Amino acid sequence: MSLHRNRVGDQPWVRRTLIGLAMLLTAIFLVIPVVVIFTQALSAGWSTLAGNIMDEYTLHAIGLTLFVALLTVPLNLIFGTALAWSVTRFKFPGRKLLITLIDIPFAVSPVVAGLLYLLLYGRNGWLGGWLSTHDIQLMFAWPGIVMVTVFVTCPFVARELIPLMQQQGSEEEEAGVVLGASGWRIFRKITLPNIKWALIYGVILTNARAVGEFGAVSVVSGNVRGQTNTLPLHVELLYQDYNIVGAFASASLLAAIAILTLVAKAFVEWRQAKSEHSAPETRGV
Amino acid sequence: MSVSAQTSVAPVRRFSGRSKRVLPGFGLSLGISLFFVSLVLLLPLTGLVVETSGMTWDQFVFTITDPRVIESYKVTAWTALAASLFNGVFGLLLAWVLVRYEFPGKRLIDAVVDLPFALPTAVAGITLATLFAQNGWYGQWLDKLGVEVAFTPIGIVVAMAFTSIPFVVRTVQPVLEELSPADEEAAVSLGASDGRVFRKVIFPSLWPALVTGVALSFTRSLGEFGAIIFIAGNTPYVSEVTSLMIFIRLQEYDYAAASAIASMVLLVSLILLFAINVWQSRFLRRLEGR
Numbered sequence: 001m002s003l004h005r006n007r008v009g010d011q012p013w014v015r016r017t018l019i020g021l022a023m024l025l026t027a028i029f030l031v032i033p034v035v036v037i038f039t040q041a042l043s044a045g046w047s048t049l050a051g052n053i054m055d056e057y058t059l060h061a062i063g064l065t066l067f068v069a070l071l072t073v074p075l076n077l078i079f080g081t082a083l084a085w086s087v088t089r090f091k092f093p094g095r096k097l098l099i100t101l102i103d104i105p106f107a108v109s110p111v112v113a114g115l116l117y118l119l120l121y122g123r124n125g126w127l128g129g130w131l132s133t134h135d136i137q138l139m140f141a142w143p144g145i146v147m148v149t150v151f152v153t154c155p156f157v158a159r160e161l162i163p164l165m166q167q168q169g170s171e172e173e174e175a176g177v178v179l180g181a182s183g184w185r186i187f188r189k190i191t192l193p194n195i196k197w198a199l200i201y202g203v204i205l206t207n208a209r210a211v212g213e214f215g216a217v218s219v220v221s222g223n224v225r226g227q228t229n230t231l232p233l234h235v236e237l238l239y240q241d242y243n244i245v246g247a248f249a250s251a252s253l254l255a256a257i258a259i260l261t262l263v264a265k266a267f268v269e270w271r272q273a274k275s276e277h278s279a280p281e282t283r284g285v
Numbered sequence: 286m287s288v289s290a291q292t293s294v295a296p297v298r299r300f301s302g303r304s305k306r307v308l309p310g311f312g313l314s315l316g317i318s319l320f321f322v323s324l325v326l327l328l329p330l331t332g333l334v335v336e337t338s339g340m341t342w343d344q345f346v347f348t349i350t351d352p353r354v355i356e357s358y359k360v361t362a363w364t365a366l367a368a369s370l371f372n373g374v375f376g377l378l379l380a381w382v383l384v385r386y387e388f389p390g391k392r393l394i395d396a397v398v399d400l401p402f403a404l405p406t407a408v409a410g411i412t413l414a415t416l417f418a419q420n421g422w423y424g425q426w427l428d429k430l431g432v433e434v435a436f437t438p439i440g441i442v443v444a445m446a447f448t449s450i451p452f453v454v455r456t457v458q459p460v461l462e463e464l465s466p467a468d469e470e471a472a473v474s475l476g477a478s479d480g481r482v483f484r485k486v487i488f489p490s491l492w493p494a495l496v497t498g499v500a501l502s503f504t505r506s507l508g509e510f511g512a513i514i515f516i517a518g519n520t521p522y523v524s525e526v527t528s529l530m531i532f533i534r535l536q537e538y539d540y541a542a543a544s545a546i547a548s549m550v551l552l553v554s555l556i557l558l559f560a561i562n563v564w565q566s567r568f569l570r571r572l573e574g575r
Contacts, residue, residue, distance in 0.1 A: 006470050008479045008487060009385055022382040023390065025375055028423075029447060030397045033412045034404075036422065040415060079325075082317035090311050098318065100562050104326055107558035109508025111528040112547045115535065119332030119544060126335055151325055174307050183309030205402070212405025214511035215528065219535060232407040232511070239411050239515065248415075251408040258403035265403075266396050 080157025114219025376453025406511025436518030453498030493568030
């Protein structure tokens, strides 16, 4: 018996049972739900699906959602890169605290996140009062949606970059300094090529969450059709209206974005592994 | 290989102590980071402090101990615990299968594990509600067995489990990959049974990562909202989660009550976040990515 195996779980029957079980559960929990989204969206035919998507309010929701993502992603890209550079290239008091603080959005419930912004910038908030006397409305309008989306997505880029930049070390950049290159040039020519794939990975994750955020946006949006309704909120609205096919039509767009995200993520991981393989000397380990 | 790696690590460590003076951009990058963290993460917390400090202590206690709110704590806590324990088992199984075996479809499974993070929670919510409804693909079979999922607390467990599947898989996977085969092979060749080797050799190096994954999954489940509200039925005292309670108080324009409950939720999540961070720095090297 022991001749046929040298590690735990090598026996054929154990192997087959575990693989079978994993496949079954993955199908039940992950694959079939995606199939359901598209069958429901198509349950009244292709033309109904097209009609549902070309609906005035749906198109507006798509536009708003893309607009929010378009503003959120660059902001968090700059923040994530700056944060990763400061905590991995320098030592300063409070560095560990800063790394912990950026995890807050991962731990906080999206509803609480929305509430925090509503309390501060809403009409009764201590900043909101001042804003409303100056006729600036942030809550229940698109700026509020962007603000909470920036909050919930701000850890993604930094979380991808920090471990990688820590592992790579700063020898190459230091060599650049010795050779007299400017800071910006060092970043562009040395750092950026090294962190390119992790950066793209972070952007993909940020974008996926920015497009799909529901709880936080739901608190600050006010859900006005054709005005402050993002695509996920639109899905809810149609579902509550018992327009199930319409809700799944919008949901299928979001599911398509999710699938694209997974494909892009797999591609980036593959490229990352490749660049790691071709340039092992740039890595600490 | 390992020798060269060690010699290259040592000088970096010594050098980085001085790197504050060597590399440019300290002021700029730290400035942007601190500005952003203060404006986006810390400033909004003041709103909560101001709102709750407007309440008397009795009002505060009365609000957070309202029987309906207390029931929501209980429902949220036990469903999140059930969901994260389920994910502990399911996630360990997936991580094990993905690391140890080669089989057709492996890459697909590895890719779809992240689906719950990529799929908007509202979409997950209506999809699970449709699947588990009495006439849904899963609901009709469960109905014959006499199990009701949609519009019950079990529905909440399903929604929470779905949205937090990736945590355990992605924390256990890298640890399992780096596990040295030597001890395991020795134990197996000495004739120990698989179960015994797993318990005595593999599990001891795996459990810190497993606990981290389950804790992350639990934290996420406590705050989950989008996926839950569609499947839970939201019956007061039975299937209302705490994040929904906050939402309901907000819709009643009772900002003070919403803030009081939210401050409890926030406190618990920050304690959990802090505990997970301490746990990780004690038992694990910083998790890479996710």
